Amino acid sequence: MTLYSAAITLILVMDPLGNVPLFLTVLNHVDPKKRQRIILRETFIAFLILIFFLFCGRFILNGMNISEPALQIAGGIILFLISIRMIFPEPNDESKNKQLGDPLIVPLAVPLIAGPSTMTMVMLLASQTPTQMSRWLAALTIAWLVTAVILVFADYLRKLLGDRGLTAIERLMGMILTTMAVQMFLSGLEQFLHLQ
Numbered sequence: 001m002t003l004y005s006a007a008i009t010l011i012l013v014m015d016p017l018g019n020v021p022l023f024l025t026v027l028n029h030v031d032p033k034k035r036q037r038i039i040l041r042e043t044f045i046a047f048l049i050l051i052f053f054l055f056c057g058r059f060i061l062n063g064m065n066i067s068e069p070a071l072q073i074a075g076g077i078i079l080f081l082i083s084i085r086m087i088f089p090e091p092n093d094e095s096k097n098k099q100l101g102d103p104l105i106v107p108l109a110v111p112l113i114a115g116p117s118t119m120t121m122v123m124l125l126a127s128q129t130p131t132q133m134s135r136w137l138a139a140l141t142i143a144w145l146v147t148a149v150i151l152v153f154a155d156y157l158r159k160l161l162g163d164r165g166l167t168a169i170e171r172l173m174g175m176i177l178t179t180m181a182v183q184m185f186l187s188g189l190e191q192f193l194h195l196q
Helices: 003-014 016-026 032-063 068-087 108-113 116-128 130-152 154-192
Strands: none
Touching: 003 016, 003 116, 003 130, 003 154, 016 108, 016 130, 016 154, 032 108, 032 116, 032 130, 032 154, 068 116, 068 154, 116 130, 130 154
16 A cells, blocks of 8 residues: 555545534534644644554554454455445434533544544554555645644634535545455454465
């Protein structure tokens, strides 16, 4: 996987456009100036968590005796489920997203940005080609920067694109992610069955 394809995959998995309405709902009671500081803090925490999984995830997997094909197949299934939810979203229960006070780590950093699918993806990159860690770190940094910028400007994006525009873009991203998930699943299955 190239730097470009890894960065695009991570951006799709992080789903910043899909997270815009969720972030705005959770931070609805927060002053708009303070909202941006909270978003920056939460995206940075998510970035640190993902860096940890990028560099330490493969050791965790080795300790649990999880093979690379198993991780690839599981990653493909998780990405497929995420992409299906992006294409066919469930109606959101906004009352579940409302909180008192400022959110810390949950639910913004984890699981909205650094969710199971993103953690799986960075571990998969690291386990497939551990010699290219600088490339994967660069891809993660690019994906994080794109996500952070989109979420910081969430208010403006909602005004510019509207809820329908954001939904349309998210569904298009879901379609792209579906094909990537199927390819990941097939690659893992091919490795498992030794059909290379």
